[in-house]
Amino acid sequence: MKPKFGVVVFPGSNCDYDAYYSLKKVLHYNTEFIWHKEKDLKGSDVIILPGGFSYGDYLRTGAIARFSPVMDSVFSFAENGGIVIGICNGFQILLEIGLLPGVMLQNESLKFVCKDQYLLVENESTIFTNKIGKKVIKIPIKHGEGNYYADAETLKEIEGNNQVIFKYSSKEGKVEKKFNPNGSLNNIAGICNRKKNVMGLMPHPENACDPILGKTDGALIFKSVIENFTN
Numbered sequence: 001m002k003p004k005f006g007v008v009v010f011p012g013s014n015c016d017y018d019a020y021y022s023l024k025k026v027l028h029y030n031t032e033f034i035w036h037k038e039k040d041l042k043g044s045d046v047i048i049l050p051g052g053f054s055y056g057d058y059l060r061t062g063a064i065a066r067f068s069p070v071m072d073s074v075f076s077f078a079e080n081g082g083i084v085i086g087i088c089n090g091f092q093i094l095l096e097i098g099l100l101p102g103v104m105l106q107n108e109s110l111k112f113v114c115k116d117q118y119l120l121v122e123n124e125s126t127i128f129t130n131k132i133g134k135k136v137i138k139i140p141i142k143h144g145e146g147n148y149y150a151d152a153e154t155l156k157e158i159e160g161n162n163q164v165i166f167k168y169s170s171k172e173g174k175v176e177k178k179f180n181p182n183g184s185l186n187n188i189a190g191i192c193n194r195k196k197n198v199m200g201l202m203p204h205p206e207n208a209c210d211p212i213l214g215k216t217d218g219a220l221i222f223k224s225v226i227e228n229f230t231n
């Protein structure tokens with residue numbers, strides 16, 4: 001079976017075409033857009049909630065998009081074990097709707113950050129990472145609100161349950177505060193839910209797929225998901 005990706009488009013998404021381009025034109029995966037007012041996920045096997053500024057980031061990032069009609073379907077899809085990847089603004093939407101634990105705060109610097117970032121694969125046994133292994137990958141970040149926070153009890157739970165998938169690190173894989181671009185708790189860059197079928201991450205793998213951009217580590221995440229389908 002050839003799995004299908006559905007890229008949701010919210011008003012204000014600006015990485016939807018990047019995701020579509022990388023998945024369809026670079027990686028040659030079956031990919032379709034899904035407008036946020038649709039309820040039908042068009043037979044998608046993997047839902048991508050892309051990056052951007054849905055509803056202009058008004059109120060709180062992701063707080064309004066979470067009420068878009070499509071999110072009812074995405075919520076049920078996820079609850080039934082469907083694979084969902086929230087990238088940056090998509091991660092923020094997953095937090096707002098409660099598919100992932102914790103909240104997103106403004107970057108500690110109060111500045112928007114845009115740069116390449118090294119990430120340590122903290123949990124290499126999820127469908128998103130088991131074909132990558134325990135290594136350091138380089139993927140760009142671009143956000144103003146990526147300072148992941150959870151209360152002590154939630155943090156203990158997600159760390160204990162191996163829900164932390166990526167951490168900001170040095171090129172050598174050192175996880176220290178000085179390599180953290182936004183002040184997130186314990187350098188957390190990406191997490192998953194308890195069942196490990198829903199992942200949110202601040203870095204943008206779709207912007208590290210096409211060799212013309214000088215980096216392709218983002219493709220490893222999508223390839224991992226695809227290979228888990230086909231194996």
Ligand SMILES: NC(=O)CC[C@H](N)C(=O)O
Nearest residue numbers: 051052088089143144145
């Ligand atoms: N690139 C993005 O998805 C940006 C996310 C969000 N709007 C922020 O700035 O925090």
